[in-house]
Amino acid sequence: MSARSAVDVSHEPRELWVGAAQLGPIARDATRADVVERLLDLLRRGARYGCDLIVFPELALTTFFPRWILDEGGEGPIAGDTAELDSYYETEVPGPSTQVLFDEAKRLGVGFCLGYAELTPDGHRYNTYVLVDSTSRIVAKYRKVHIPGHEAHEPWRRFQHLERRYFEESSDGFGVHDAFGGRVGMAICNDRRWPETYRVMGLQGAEIILIGYNTPLDYAPDPSQNPLQAFHNHLVMQAGAYQNGTWVVGVAKGGIEEGVESLAQTAIIAPSGQIVAQATSIGDELVTARCDLDMCDRYKSTLFDFDRYRRPEMYSIITDPTTRSLAESRARARPEFATPAGTQRAPVPVPDDVADLRARSAAHLDDARPGPTG
Ligand code: CDT
Numbered sequence: 381m382s383a384r385s386a387v388d389v390s391h392e393p394r395e396l397w398v399g400a401a402q403l404g405p406i407a408r409d410a411t412r413a414d415v416v417e418r419l420l421d422l423l424r425r426g427a428r429y430g431c432d433l434i435v436f437p438e439l440a441l442t443t444f445f446p447r448w449i450l451d452e453g454g455e456g457p458i459a460g461d462t463a464e465l466d467s468y469y470e471t472e473v474p475g476p477s478t479q480v481l482f483d484e485a486k487r488l489g490v491g492f493c494l495g496y497a498e499l500t501p502d503g504h505r506y507n508t509y510v511l512v513d514s515t516s517r518i519v520a521k522y523r524k525v526h527i528p529g530h531e532a533h534e535p536w537r538r539f540q541h542l543e544r545r546y547f548e549e550s551s552d553g554f555g556v557h558d559a560f561g562g563r564v565g566m567a568i569c570n571d572r573r574w575p576e577t578y579r580v581m582g583l584q585g586a587e588i589i590l591i592g593y594n595t596p597l598d599y600a601p602d603p604s605q606n607p608l609q610a611f612h613n614h615l616v617m618q619a620g621a622y623q624n625g626t627w628v629v630g631v632a633k634g635g636i637e638e639g640v641e642s643l644a645q646t647a648i649i650a651p652s653g654q655i656v657a658q659a660t661s662i663g664d665e666l667v668t669a670r671c672d673l674d675m676c677d678r679y680k681s682t683l684f685d686f687d688r689y690r691r692p693e694m695y696s697i698i699t700d701p702t703t704r705s706l707a708e709s710r711a712r713a714r715p716e717f718a719t720p721a722g723t724q725r726a727p728v729p730v731p732d733d734v735a736d737l738r739a740r741s742a743a744h745l746d747d748a749r750p751g752p753t754g
Contacts, residue, residue, distance in 0.1 A: 394561050394673040396588065399426035399434040400629050402646035404663030405637030406443045412477035415441055418664055419494075420484055425666050427488035432514065433560050434485075434666075437633040438495040438507065438524075438569045438592035441478070442468045444637060445497075446542040449533050458533075458540065465546070469499035473510055473518075486516035491560060495568065495592040497547075498523070507547045509566045509592065513559055520557040522566035523550030526574055537600045539640050554580045562587040562673040565626075569593035572630065573616050575623070576698065582624030583686065587676045589626055591617065594633045595643040609643050614655065622653030625679030627671045635662040651679045 401422040406415055419436060426434040439445075448458045450465035473496060474482040485492050491514045498508040507524035527549050529541035554577060556565040565581035565588070572591045581589055595613060599605045605612070613630065621628040627650060634644025646659035648669040657669040680686070697703050 393675075396433060396560050396562060396671045396673055397429070397431045398588070398627075398629055398648060398669055398671050399429065399431035400631045400646045400648055400657070400659075400667040400669075401426065401434050401436050402631055402644060402659045402661075402663075402665045402667060403437055403440060403633045404635040404661075405642075406633070408443045408445075408638055410443065412441060416477055416481055419481055422664060422666050423481065423485060423488065423490060423492065426668070427490045429666070429668050431490060431668060434490055434492045435590045435629050435631050436492065436494050436592060437631045438509075438594050439497060440495045440592065440633065441470065442497065444594045444633070444640070444642075446529065446546050447539050447638060447640065449540070449542070451545075466499070469497040469505060471499050471501070473498070474516075482512065482516045485512065485514070489514045491519075493566065493590045493592075505547055506550055507543065507568055509568055509590070511557065511559060511564060511566060511590070519559045519564075520555060520566070522555070522568070523552050524568040524571060525550055525552075525554065525577070526570045528570040538598060539596070539600075541596070541600075554584075556581050556584040556586045560588075562676075565589040567591045569595065572620065573612070575620065578620035578624045578626070578628075582626060582684075585680075586624065586626045587673045588671060589620070589628050590631075591628060592631045592633075593643075597641045597643055610645050613643055613645055614647060614649075617647065617649050618653040618655065621649040621651055622679070623684065625651045625676045625684050627651060627673070627676070632659070634659075651676045 399422070401419070403418065419440065423434050445465070445468045448460050450460035451462050453459065453461060470478065473494070478494070481492070481494070491512055493509055493511050495509050498506045500506070507527070509522040511519040513519050524547065527543050527547050529543040531542070531544045533540065554565060554567065556563045563585045565584070565586040567577050567589060569592065571577045572593065578589065593613075595609060597606055597609050599609070617628045617630045627648070630647050630649070632642070632644045632646045634642050644659050644662040646665070646667050647655045648657040648667060648671070650656050657667045659665045659667050
């Protein structure tokens with residue numbers, strides 16, 4: 381019988397001090413300079429606390445602009461123009477407004493991870509994260525894979541979530557990168573809800589996964605989920621951490637931004653699935669933790685020893701493109717919901733209380749509609 385110990389105590393732990401830099405709301409008319417000043421403040425605070433890496437949220441340089449129709453002209457609080465739309469994207473990072481962040485991070489010897497809207501030279505638009513080391517060298521870029529929300533204006537919603545109009549789904553996938561003394565992965569917001577996100581990085585040996593998010597508390601398609609937003613947020617990240625033996629750093633842009641309340645609850649989660657540090661406010665706040673990267677091995681080499689226990693041949697349905705689609709499976713099980721090929725999927729029937737919530741949400745459209753000044 382092997383006497384192998386699950387815990388290697390023969391060397392100093394690989395320690396990474398992480399600062400999760402939660403942001404409060406960013407107004408539609410906030411200048412880049414104003415926002416970058418807030419980021420610099422959090423960066424400097426992190427350096428004072430001895431952090432090696434500061435993680436900012438998704439779209440950390442601007443307001444969450446997919447709330448508005450910015451490419452059709454028109455009048456009213458949700459309308460805008462393409463000049464405004466383009467103003468929310470970065471064409472280069474570091475660029476005119478972000479160079480100062482790179483310079484200050486290098487001076488302080490701190491790395492960072494920054495979320496922003498990316499417009500590429502050939503016109504592609506992505507929801508992007510960039511990982512920068514303590515010498516201000518770009519280690520890696522990640523472009524959001526799972527793009528939630530909708531493409532077209534849906535007037536019944538109290539506010540729009542037009543990510544699918546303004547961002548492409550990236551085909552780059554989930555990489556992991558040797559940096560900060562460990563293996564680092566990135567994901568953005570909705571990605572965190574999908575187990576495949578963590579598993580793809582877990583299979584590449586991820587030891588810390590950085591995730592920024594903007595999560596409205598009001599989920600219009602099914603408001604019965606609203607009271608569970610905080611629960612679901614931690615549920616998915618804690619499960620992802622534990623099931624893959626990795627640290628997870630979840631960083632929010634929270635608070636009430638242009639009339640829309642978003643979840644805060646930034647958290648740093650250990651490979652055990654335990655939250656080791658959590659934000660207590662809904663505004664700008666730095667949450668810090670010492671992440672022992674060797675702790676990952678305690679999970680990766682025991683219960684979740686992938687090489688020993690995983691059964692990938694049992695999971696092929698997950699990635700097999702020839703597998704029957706979910707719509708077909710649903711139609712088979714519930715023929716009353718079947719829709720002819722090429723047409724939109726039938727709406728999910730909602731219970732009466734949810735229908736009532738939707739109706740009340742629509743009724744409040746006018747007084748609750750987000751405007752330029754919130
Ligand atoms: N930014 C982002 O991905 N937010 C989504 C909410 C989508 S609601 C249409 C999230 O999963 O938190």
